[in-house]
Amino acid sequence: xxxxxxxxxxxxxxxxxxxxxxxxxxxxxxxxxxxxxxxxxxxxxxxxxxxxxxxxxxxxxxxxxxxxxxxxxxxxxxxxxxxxxxxxxxxxxxxxxx
Numbered sequence: 001x002x003x004x005x006x007x008x009x010x011x012x013x014x015x016x017x018x019x020x021x022x023x024x025x026x027x028x029x030x031x032x033x034x035x036x037x038x039x040x041x042x043x044x045x046x047x048x049x050x051x052x053x054x055x056x057x058x059x060x061x062x063x064x065x066x067x068x069x070x071x072x073x074x075x076x077x078x079x080x081x082x083x084x085x086x087x088x089x090x091x092x093x094x095x096x097x098x
Contacts, residue, residue, distance in 0.1 A: 028083070035087035039094040045087035051080050 002010075038045060055073050062072035 024079075027079070028086070031083045032086055032090070035083070035090040038087055039090040045091055046084045054080070 035045070037043075055076055058072050058076050059069040062069045
């Protein structure tokens with residue numbers, strides 16, 4: 001049996017988790033469009049300079065938000081790796097249709 005305080009905390013966590021999922025879905029919709037654009041224009045799937053700038057920016061935001069910058073970097077790197085995988089798939093699909 002849980003108490004009312006714990007239930008409220010858990011409801012808030014559930015709401016935040018739902019928001020995170022929807023935000024990630026929106027982010028991936030945009031990055032998939034970027035991947036298609038890169039494939040169409042012959043740009044490389046990865047952009048190490050952009051990735052490093054984003055990581056530095058996110059680490060600074062994490063520090064400002066009192067969130068562990070190491071955690072935020074690991075989280076963003078995971079997302080970046082997935083985005084690059086999608087971009088490479090878009091490029092392969094583009095070359096397969098050529």
